[in-house]
Amino acid sequence: MAILTATLASAFHPYHRLSPLVGVAGSPPPRPRLIALTFDDGPSPRYTPEILRLLNRYDAHATFFVLGSEAAQFPQILRDIVNQGSTIANHGYHHVNYFHAGLTRTLQDAALAQALFNKEKIPTAPYYRPPFGNSNKKLAEALATKGYTLTLWSIDTHDWSMPGMTYITRKVLSEAEPGAIVLMHDGGGNRSQTVAALESILPVLRAEGYRLVTLPQYVRALGLTGPQKLPLPPSPPQKNGRIPATRSMEAPP
Numbered sequence: 001m002a003i004l005t006a007t008l009a010s011a012f013h014p015y016h017r018l019s020p021l022v023g024v025a026g027s028p029p030p031r032p033r034l035i036a037l038t039f040d041d042g043p044s045p046r047y048t049p050e051i052l053r054l055l056n057r058y059d060a061h062a063t064f065f066v067l068g069s070e071a072a073q074f075p076q077i078l079r080d081i082v083n084q085g086s087t088i089a090n091h092g093y094h095h096v097n098y099f100h101a102g103l104t105r106t107l108q109d110a111a112l113a114q115a116l117f118n119k120e121k122i123p124t125a126p127y128y129r130p131p132f133g134n135s136n137k138k139l140a141e142a143l144a145t146k147g148y149t150l151t152l153w154s155i156d157t158h159d160w161s162m163p164g165m166t167y168i169t170r171k172v173l174s175e176a177e178p179g180a181i182v183l184m185h186d187g188g189g190n191r192s193q194t195v196a197a198l199e200s201i202l203p204v205l206r207a208e209g210y211r212l213v214t215l216p217q218y219v220r221a222l223g224l225t226g227p228q229k230l231p232l233p234p235s236p237p238q239k240n241g242r243i244p245a246t247r248s249m250e251a252p253p
């Protein structure tokens with residue numbers, strides 16, 4: 001809570017917005033102050049529209065790694081995401097676990113989701129997020145031959161485990177930095193804490209001078225070209241000790 005309080009206080013300090021652009025002599029030029037929010041496992045008829053409303057309110061955009069199985073039921077929500085200015089990307093069709101399903105089935109599952117997006121004429125970005133984050137170099141290379149960037153994250157909110165909106169908020173605000181990619185979920189369960197946290201997170205990040213961008217905008221702004229250059233998740237151990245290192249990194253289907 002102390003970290004959150006400090007962040008909130010600094011966000012509203014009258015001179016705070018001047019400080020991010022002031023470099024230290026001899027330090028490398030600062031990265032652009034942008035953050036990519038990402039939402040997995042949707043679309044959800046209950047939570048995705050709420051998230052889109054919040055993004056609109058704060059002039060923010062995000063990337064939604066949707067599941068084919070959900071998208072097939074709610075294709076209109078995909079159009080709402082695109083119309084809001086956010087981006088759709090691929091989380092597979094059946095939320096397969098690469099470590100169990102293997103390479104061929106994982107690629108087939110991603111292709112099945114893509115076929116649905118194409119049939120529905122939904123524009124998508126060529127990014128694939130592996131369910132549970134389960135991935136390796138072999139998967140990344142195989143995806144690359146199909147034109148996909150394997151995309152992970154740098155801040156894991158663990159929102160799928162419903163740790164409380166305060167926890168989710170503090171996790172994002174305490175780890176926010178230029179170039180961060182935040183993992184959250186709009187589908188797969190009760191995401192009311194995610195929505196509530198977002199309501200707190202968005203105004204603070206905006207007050208801190210961050211632009212909240214889609215992954216295509218992120219890649220362009222940072223001058224990235226290849227999949228391997230997107231940030232990878234930080235290594236364990238977790239500093240706060242609340243999250244066992246062995247815990248699955250992402251929500252079950």
Ligand SMILES: [Zn+2]
Binds near residue numbers: 041091095131250
């Ligand atoms: Zn997922």
